[in-house]
Amino acid sequence: MKIIIAGAGAMGSRFGLMLHRANHEVVFVDGWQDHIDEINKNGLQANFNGEEIVENIPIYNQNEISKINYSADLVILFTKAMQLDNMLQSISNLLHERTKVLCLLNGIGHEDTIEKYVPYDNILLGNTMWTSGIEGPGKVKLFGDGSVDLQNLGVGQKQIANEVIEALNQAGLNAQYSSNILSSIYKKACVNGTMNGLCTILDCNIADFGKTSYEDRIINQIVDEFIAIADAQNIPLNKDEILDQIKSSYNLETIGLHYPSMYQDLIINHRLTEIDYINGVIVRKGEQYQIATPYCTFLTELIHTKEELLGVK
Template identity: 30%
Template structure:
């Protein structure tokens, strides 16, 4: 089975590297040529945050879109802000049987993929794995947790081979029929963690050290839960806030993707996370003041970072 990772930053490299180590044919596609060259030259270094052990694996890396042709699976790990562009670009390389799986953060990526690839080829997933990009050819595996995947057309048997490959690679993987539940369940975790780590410039675990921050996490999560409840969305866990706290604890050493965006002066996915709740709440006529405030703050910092980048 040929598995291509589209967007091989921290998380894409983690999944691609582990799959390659498990014996799968893997292509790490990314536009960051320094990273691509480092992986091809020296291999991909994966540091275990818990033990400090370093494993070097040797997936193939490429900055050429054509390299993913004839793939059985495309796993999308690009920023949500570029999903539309990437889907349009890589549609030409997908075969009739190719599964296109989103493991991205946020709400709305699956809709984009369905529009370009059709429900029969689109898969939706969420993962509690965490990774930090350390530099070209180097990542840290900073958090471990289950991965849930689902076919958009409900034909879960299409995912059996991929689920087996992910399990062999060391990822606890479950096939689920609850697409909407999966996406919203991961969304609420990200809502409670990502933006706050970015605004406070702290790793996930430090959020739990401050009662005021834990209270804000609760406000963010409870607003999102109210929206989900109004939309009759069932989550995959029984106690959402406890789950958010637990994920923050289990990924304590992880630098969230949004904080990594801040550190690199890149646009964040805020409109697909907290901003998505604001958008859904407005449709329902519901107030979500804490999520709206957080969204406005991050958007403003996105603008400031962009201006800083333009001046350099």
């Protein structure tokens, strides 16, 4: 399958590398020029569960991608939420009427943007529990196991989803079909809505936060706000399952030592965060449904304050 990875950061690099190693024709598209130059010069360098590997995968700046002759069967979206529209516009000439688009972005509501560029029936929403980290331009660290849940948006288009699942599973990405992807997306958003913002503000990894005496109270309050908003939209969530998933991430033998993507963006790389598309969405929907969201509101404001203090634009 001819696959574009739109957004070749930590997670995009993981998926692209694993799909490439499964003999799919993978092309990276990104906007970080140092990262692009390093991969073009020395290949994508990865610590893959302790093994040092290098893979030569084509990568292009999104502002130059229109120059290449390529027609994608599948686009997997891994941009930051605020970069999605610009990325899709940049690669629009590489899309055709049968191109499938799988959105694995953090956050909620991205299908409204994607539909401007591909038919609704070609859109798949998903979430992934894989993890990855950027160690510098062209260098990533891939560790632990994960999975991908996805679902077609178009009615009667499950076959499209199954084709994508097959391609992902050829690469060992543990994909499975979800009959209610919005529940899965909200469940993942609960994990991001706790670990991302809290670890970023508190300057700690996941395991360190899990050791604190306040973790249980804080996590419960934030998850309650997400569940209240989901209930207002008739999206079923199981609180016990969500809490178990969050607390399982504290494990030092799995991803406990991981610093979440928001921490990597803001604290390490001084980039704007996706807080408005995670906790910020809950705040906006809370205003819409007249539901109080004090924890999400405060966390969103703290992250934006940190962005200002660091001079991030």
